[in-house]
Amino acid sequence: MRYIMQNCIFEFSFESEKDYSDPFNDVEVSVIFTDPDGKEKTVPAFWDGGNIWRVRYASPKIGRHTFRTVSSDPSNSSLNNQKGELEVVPYEGNNPLFKHGPIRISEDRRHLEHIDGTPFFWLGDTWYMGLCKRLSWPEDFQIxxxxxxxxxxxxxxxxxxxxxxxxxxxxxxxxxAGFPWEEDYSRINPSYFDMADLRISWLVRSGLVPCIFGCWGYYLPWMGIERMKKHWRYLVARYSAFPVVWCLAGEYDMPYYLSKDKEKDREFQREGWIEVGRYLR
Structure with missing residues (x-):
């Protein structure tokens, strides 16, 4: 039995015994968690290089949780129908993000609050480039x-x-560790996000809520809608267990500054981001 405090992050890895020529694109893995009340939640796993997939999960619900994996390659028994359980115990620390849980919109739709009802005041600072080496890790970022x-x-x-x-x-x-994607957008670079993990984790550890922008809007014509969906699935898999807030895209319908056909790109971005948003919901 594994134990994890409520609202804290449980991480578990799965190693494929089957080799894939292109694991990021050849197979997807999800994990279905069942909480003590019997409510199911499907969490995408993320490819972390080689033959490794990882899943991250957090819950405010104290008690026994079970999980099982579902793979797009059902013949791979090392990734499909793997089962386990964990026990969520009361949180004992002082970090408000774990003590009170992630934030949400209140029932009256007029303010923000933690999931236990504690009010939350949003005072945000913008570090758009905070996951790149412009803000060095650990020195500048931690300062x-x-x-x-x-x-x-x-x-x-x-x-x-x-x-x-x-x-x-x-x-x-x-x-x-380089760029988040290979330069033809063929696959993600997990090592980039390993370094991003250090920064996101430090913010949360410090009691700050990361508001994660998936990208800037004008990347959609460059990547295409299906690649962008894979980008977003990877982000959700990697960070949804953290107490984060999501922003679909910055300036979603603003074309790239040097676009040769701004009206065409603007229309594509408007329609495309609606499709990506529906996919995420």
Whole structure:
């Protein structure tokens, strides 16, 4: 039996005994968790390089939770129908994000609150480039985090690798492990997100809510809708267990600054982001 405190992150890895020529694109893995009340929640797993997939899960519900895996390749028994259980126990620390849980819109739709009903005041700071090496890890990132905590900020707005104000694969957008995607958008770069994990985890550990922008809107014509869905599925798999807030895209219908047909791109982005948003819901 594995034990995890409520609202904290449980992570479990699965290693495929079957080799794939292109694991990121060849197979998808999800995990169905069942809480003590019998309510099911399907959580996507993420490919973490090689033959490794990982799942992250958090719950405010104290008690025994069970899980089983579902793979798009049902013949792979090392990824499909793997079963387990964990026990969620009361949180004993002082971090408000774990003590009170992630934030949501209140029932009266007039303010924000934690899932236990504790009011939450959104005071955000914008670090759009915070996951790249412009803000070095750990020195600059941790110094800035400490400063914002001391000043009373509660939210950090940050972009998940596909940044504004620059073209795709501009060297300024790399972190210590390179870019988030290979340069033809054929597959994700898990090592980029390993470095992003350190930063996101530090914000949460410091009591700050990451507001994660999936990307800037003008990346959609470059990547295409199906690639963008895979990008977003990966982000949800990697970070939905954290107490985060999501932003679909920054300036979703603004074409790239040097676009040769801005009206065409704007229309594509408007329709395309609606489709991506529906996919995520």
């Amino acid at each position: 800035l985090t400490e400063d914002r905590v001391e000043k009373g900020f509660s939210v950090i707005q940050i972009v998940a690798g596909l940044y504004p104000d620059m073209p795709a694969f501009d060297p300024r957008g790399a972190n210590e």
